[in-house]
Each structure stands twice: as structure tokens, then as C-alpha cells.
Amino acid sequence: MGFYLLHIISLIAMNLFTVMSYNLVFGKGKILHFGQLAFSIIGIYAFCVPLVRYQWPLWSALLLGCLGVLLVAAFFTWLSLHLEADGFGVMSIAVHLMFLSVVLNWQGVTRGALGIPGIPRLPYMASLESFTLVVVLFSALWMIFLWYVGKGAFGRMLSALSEGQWPAASLGISRSMVHFVAFTISGFGALLSNLTWHSYLRLLSPSDLQFPAMIFYVMIVVAGGAGSFRGCFIATVILVTLKEGLRFLNLAPNLVGPLQLILFGVILFTAVWVRRETVFPKQRVV
Amino acid sequence: MRKTFLVSLMAIVLTACQTGADSTNNSITIGYIGPLTGDASPYGVDTLNGMLLKASEINAAGGINGKLIEIVTEDGRCTGADAASAAQKLIHVDKVIAIIGGQCSGETLAAAPIAEEAGIIMISPLSSSPDVTDAGDFIFRDYPSDALKTEAMAAYFAEKGYNKVAVITENTDFAVAFRDALKKNLGEDALVFDEVVEPNTKDFRSLVTRLNDVDFDVFFPNGQSAATIGAMLQQVREQGFEQLAVSHDVAQDQSLLQVAPIASEGLQVINVPAVSDDSEFGSKFLEQYGATQAAMAFAAHAYDAMGVLVEAIGTVGTDGIAIRDYLNDLTAYEGVVGAFSFDANGDVVGIPYVLWEVQDGAYVNLRNIDVN
Numbered sequence: 001m002g003f004y005l006l007h008i009i010s011l012i013a014m015n016l017f018t019v020m021s022y023n024l025v026f027g028k029g030k031i032l033h034f035g036q037l038a039f040s041i042i043g044i045y046a047f048c049v050p051l052v053r054y055q056w057p058l059w060s061a062l063l064l065g066c067l068g069v070l071l072v073a074a075f076f077t078w079l080s081l082h083l084e085a086d087g088f089g090v091m092s093i094a095v096h097l098m099f100l101s102v103v104l105n106w107q108g109v110t111r112g113a114l115g116i117p118g119i120p121r122l123p124y125m126a127s128l129e130s131f132t133l134v135v136v137l138f139s140a141l142w143m144i145f146l147w148y149v150g151k152g153a154f155g156r157m158l159s160a161l162s163e164g165q166w167p168a169a170s171l172g173i174s175r176s177m178v179h180f181v182a183f184t185i186s187g188f189g190a191l192l193s194n195l196t197w198h199s200y201l202r203l204l205s206p207s208d209l210q211f212p213a214m215i216f217y218v219m220i221v222v223a224g225g226a227g228s229f230r231g232c233f234i235a236t237v238i239l240v241t242l243k244e245g246l247r248f249l250n251l252a253p254n255l256v257g258p259l260q261l262i263l264f265g266v267i268l269f270t271a272v273w274v275r276r277e278t279v280f281p282k283q284r285v286v
Numbered sequence: 287m288r289k290t291f292l293v294s295l296m297a298i299v300l301t302a303c304q305t306g307a308d309s310t311n312n313s314i315t316i317g318y319i320g321p322l323t324g325d326a327s328p329y330g331v332d333t334l335n336g337m338l339l340k341a342s343e344i345n346a347a348g349g350i351n352g353k354l355i356e357i358v359t360e361d362g363r364c365t366g367a368d369a370a371s372a373a374q375k376l377i378h379v380d381k382v383i384a385i386i387g388g389q390c391s392g393e394t395l396a397a398a399p400i401a402e403e404a405g406i407i408m409i410s411p412l413s414s415s416p417d418v419t420d421a422g423d424f425i426f427r428d429y430p431s432d433a434l435k436t437e438a439m440a441a442y443f444a445e446k447g448y449n450k451v452a453v454i455t456e457n458t459d460f461a462v463a464f465r466d467a468l469k470k471n472l473g474e475d476a477l478v479f480d481e482v483v484e485p486n487t488k489d490f491r492s493l494v495t496r497l498n499d500v501d502f503d504v505f506f507p508n509g510q511s512a513a514t515i516g517a518m519l520q521q522v523r524e525q526g527f528e529q530l531a532v533s534h535d536v537a538q539d540q541s542l543l544q545v546a547p548i549a550s551e552g553l554q555v556i557n558v559p560a561v562s563d564d565s566e567f568g569s570k571f572l573e574q575y576g577a578t579q580a581a582m583a584f585a586a587h588a589y590d591a592m593g594v595l596v597e598a599i600g601t602v603g604t605d606g607i608a609i610r611d612y613l614n615d616l617t618a619y620e621g622v623v624g625a626f627s628f629d630a631n632g633d634v635v636g637i638p639y640v641l642w643e644v645q646d647g648a649y650v651n652l653r654n655i656d657v658n
Contacts, residue, residue: 004378004379011371105482112457115366117417117421201366203396244375253334254334257322257327
């Protein structure tokens with residue numbers, strides 16, 4: 001049981017990187033952004049392809065992954081400044097699917113649907129115990145960083161922008177700067193999550209980067225209360241644990257898969273229904 | 287409302303804290319990982335039932351050295367992420383002594399490092415990706431690698447003098463791996479038409495029109511499902527191409543004959559030997575579980591994977607290293623799919639390839655194809 005608990009703790013920690021970062025953009029910033037996996041795809045492929053297929057040194061590959069995330073953040077910033085909120089929401093999905101299509105079809109480099117096996121474990125993360133320790137430590141540090149970002153001047157600028165673009169501009173808040181920083185943080189959260197996850201699996205499979213994974217992130221943020229740091233943390237812990245916990249229900253072999261999926265669907269629906277009020281921004285009343 | 291929701295969540299969390307079954311003095315626990323939901327679930331259901339059939343027979347005969355077999359089933363959902371979680375639970379909570387699975391190659395590749403680290407044997411009855419060959423010392427499969435199957439296909443093409451192959455590939459891990467392995471065996475120049483389409487595409491008409499500009503000897507519809515291969519065949523024949531069509535495992539499916547009854551006439555398939563519904567195994571399976579969802583051969587491979595595992599446990603006990611060594615030294619296991627053993631990489635040896643042809647709406651066994 002001990003190892004399995006470590007596995008669940010690792011899963012929670014790895015999900016927290018991306019969920020808490022995404023909460024900054026979608027929850028606190030109220031930016032209708034559904035392209036979080038675009039960061040994951042570019043970041044992790046820019047890291048894994050040179051590392052595994054061309055034997056680049058780890059730090060060079062990591063640098064390329066970071067560069068990829070920065071470019072995607074700049075692209076999303078540009079799009080968010082040129083599109084209406086709902087238009088950006090649709091476009092962010094299109095960007096994700098476009099990048100997915102590229103990695104699925106650029107087979108000479110990415111191996112397409114085959115994915116990339118043989119990804120090495122990151123330094124100091126060889127065993128499950130050390131992996132869990134390191135990933136929890138980094139996850140905690142990342143959340144402390146996000147906490148300060150959210151509570152500090154940047155968080156206030158993001159909140160002000162989410163409530164009104166022109167009043168925020170009159171206060172001297174640069175929308176382009178705030179969006180770029182928010183997307184960059186969100187992107188690095190996705191990169192951290194994917195670096196650890198695919199190194200943990202030792203396999204990069206594009207099937208893990210399909211749109212259903214994005215739906216799970218959105219639901220966690222909504223269930224936790226969009227913008228709520230503590231709520232999203234608790235929602236991640238509970239929903240990831242429940243997803244795994246359903247494996248323990250004593251079901252007949254022919255019912256195991258379908259019933260687990262149905263039950264988890266009901267849990268997600270209920271959680272989102274309870275929190276439905278928090279999805280869209282409310283104007284503050286003075 | 288919120289209190290009710292939280293109480294429900296707590297109940298499930300508490301349920302999750304219960305430990306599963308594990309191998310005790312009176313039983314031996316074996317795990318199963320495969321896709322039980324989603325598009326690939328027909329494969330998962332058939333292999334699970336094949337495994338359960340063998341376990342029920344062993345238990346009815348008194349178990350393994352007096353110990354009954356318990357099966358713990360996990361849904362791998364054909365993804366690496368779910369298969370990894372499933373493997374962690376089976377190994378560290380249920381304390382299985384071996385796993386039959388995964389079925390999709392992505393499942394096997396993601397679960398393999400976990401099994402390898404724990405010294406737990408995994409036998410896949412269905413994963414055919416060449417990448418599985420290097421998955422580890424504890425990873426075996428009784429289904430042949432695509433690398434070998436494409437050798438059989440290349441040998442057949444060479445024998446017939448087919449130098450120019452037109453292939454349309456569905457962009458899935460299985461079909462792409464098969465195309466890559468075939469290209470390696472035939473040489474880059476042999477694929478005179480080599481197009482990849484998105485998964486589940488059913489309209490190939492504009493693509494097929496381009497075949498008019500290509501001189502080819504044989505058409506290879508390389509899809510992940512019978513429905514896709516059927517659509518490819520239908521549209522190629524509609525545009526007047528009469529070249530021979532040759533395909534792989536997926537094309538040996540009764541539903542293909544219903545999807546494209548006329549276009550599939552003359553289609554040749556290179557596959558492992560079929561297991562008929564009328565065989566002894568087929569009859570037992572049908573009586574217990576009814577018709578298969580994908581193919582009887584898949585169930586038979588799972589039945590044999592369980593069989594060879596049980597034989598190993600019965601001979602050397604439940605230690606992972608001892609089972610691994612037994613499987614490596616095995617000369618031949620007489621299964622319902624034929625007599626087989628494993629090579630140094632855990633890949634199956636001894637499963638022949640058969641050339642089938644659709645004649646009058648049925649698959650007819652033409653002959654075996656030897657592969658060195």
C-alpha cells in the first residue's frame with residue numbers, strides 16, 4: 001500500500017503544477033483559455049525529442065523546452081489581445097489541436113502516434129520514494145511562488161483586468177504585460193507537470209495530451225472555485241484521489257471499467273454543479 | 287447539498303483506503319490490465335474473458351498446487367497514464383505475482399518500467415509494437431511483434447514480385463508502427479504511395495483519386511479498425527483500381543465483410559492463425575461468454591498467456607525471477623494458438639503466419655508464410 005500511496009501523492013503533486021498555474025489564468029484572470037495543453041505539447045516535445053532522439057544534454061533540452069513555452073505564451077498573449085474573450089476561448093482550443101496535429105503527423109521527428117519511449121528519470125528521481133519526495137518539494141515551492149504571485153501586485157493587476165479592461169488601463173496596468181506573465185507562469189506549470197509525468201512513465205504518448213485531459217483541468221478549477229487558491233488545491237487532492245480510489249470498488253470484471261468511468265463522471269458533474277456560480281466573473285458592487 | 291456531497295466523497299475515499307486481495311497461502315493473485323472502456327474495449331473484453339476462462343478451468347481442476355487463482359482486473363483505457371496507475375495498484379496494493387497485459391502497446395510500455403522495477407512478470411497477449419521488444423527482462427508477449435509480421439509481408443511481396451506498394455495509414459500507434467516496420471523491410475522506394483490520415487477517417491475519395499498518377503502493384507489498407515479498412519477498400523474499388531489488396535490482423539474481422547461485402551472479395555490478409563468458433567477452445571468460450579467482440583484469436587492468445595504463466599508458477603513457484611528464467615528457458619508451450627516459446631527479449635517465437643483470402647464472403651486459409 002505504501003508505494004501506491006506514494007504514487008497517488010506523486011500524481012497529486014504533478015497535477016498541482018499545472019492546475020494551480022492554470023487557475024491563475026482561467027480562475028483569477030478570468031481569461032477563457034482552454035489551450036493549456038498547447039504548452040504541454042510544445043514544452044515536453046521540445047524537451048524529449050532532443051534528449052531522447054538526438055542525445056542532447058539534459059540542460060540543453062530543458063532550455064529548449066523553456067524556450068518553447070515562452071514562445072507559446074507570447075503567441076497566446078498576442079491572440080488574447082486581438083480577439084474577444086469567447087473568440088480567444090475557441091482559438092485556444094484550435095491552437096492546442098493544431099500543435100497536437102503537428103506532433104502526430106511530423107513522424108520523422110516526433111514518431112507521431114507511436115510516442116517516445118525510453119525517457120529517462122530526471123536527476124535525483126530514480127526510485128519512487130525519491131521521485132515523490134522531489135516532486136512534492138518542487139510542487140510545494142511552485143505553490144508558494146504562485147501564492148505570492150496571486151496575492152502580490154501582479155495578482156491585483158490580473159484581478160483588476162478581469163473586472164474591466166479600461167478601468168485597469170486607466171490605472172496604468174499593461175494588459176499585454178499582465179497576459180504575457182500569466183500565460184508564461186501557466187506554461188511553466190504545464191512544463192513542470194509534463195517533465196515529471198513523462199519522466200515518471202518513461203514514455204511520452206500523444207494520447208495523454210488529447211482534449212479530455214484539458215476538460216479534467218477545467219473541471220478541477222471550476223470545482224475548486226475558479227480563482228480560489230485553497231479551493232483548487234483541495235479539489236485537485238480530492239478529485240485525483242477519487243479517480244484512483246474508484247479502482248478499489250469491488251466490481252465484477254466486466255463492470256470495472258464502465259462503472260468507474262460513470263461514477264467519476266457523476267462526481268465531476270456534481271462538483272461542477274455545486275460550483276457553477278464561480279465560473280464567470282462577477283462585477284464587484286461598491 | 288454540500289454536506290451530502292462531502293459525505294459521499296468521504297465514503298468513496300474510505301472505500302479507497304481498503305486494501306485489495308493479495309496472494310495468500312490459499313490463493314495466487316494475478317492481475318489483468320487492458321482497455322475495458324473506449325474504442326479499444328472489444329480487444330480488452332475478449333482478452334479478459336480468455337484469461338478468465340483459463341483461470342476458471344485451473345480453479346475447477348484444483349488450482350495451482352492446491353492454490354486457487356484470483357484475478358484482479360484493471361481498466362488500462364488504452365492509455366499509458368491509466369495503465370501506469372493500474373500497474374502500481376496491482377503490484378503494490380493487490381500484491382499480484384504477475385500481470386496479463388497490457389493489450390494496447392501504450393499500456394504495456396507505460397506499465398513495463400513499474401513491473402520491471404518490482405520484478406513482476408508481465409505477459410501481453412496483444413501488444414505488437416516493436417518498441418515492446420526492449421521493454422525489459424520481465425516483459426513477455428505471446429503475440430508477435432509487427433517487426434516480424436512485416437517481414438512475412440515483405441517476403442510475400444518479394445515472392446510475388448510486388449515492388450510498388452500503395453499504402454494508406456491511419457494515424458494510430460499500431461498502424462504507424464506497422465507502416466514503419468514494413469518500410470524498413472521493403473525499403474523506402476517500395477512505398478510508391480504513402481499517405482497518413484487522421485484516426486477514424488472514413489472518406490478517402492480525394493486521396494484515392496491521386497492513385498491515378500501512381501503505378502502500383504498492390505494496395506495496403508493500413509487501418510486501426512475494420513470499419514476504416516472497409517471504407518478504404520470500398521473507395522479504392524469504386525474508382526476502378528483492381529490491384530490486389532493485402533492487409534494485416536485488423537482486416538480479419540467479420541464486420542469488414544459486412545461493411546464492404548463486394549470490395550473485400552479477394553482481399554488477402556497476413557495474420558496469425560485464426561481460432562475458429564468450432565474449435566474446442568472456441569466452443570468453450572462461446573458457451574461461457576457468448577460471441578467475441580473483436581476476434582476469437584485475441585481471446586485465445588490471452589488464454590495461452592495465462593496458461594504459460596500458470597505452467598511457470600506450477601513449476602517454479604511465485605518468485606518473479608524464477609518465473610522469468612523459466613519463461614526464457616521454455617522450449618515450447620502447447621497452446622491453443624500453437625506451440626510457442628520466447629526469445630531473449632521476451633518476444634514470442636513459433637507462431638506461424640498465415641495467408642488468408644476472402645473468397646465468397648469468408649476468410650480462406652491459403653497457406654503458411656515462413657519467417658526466419
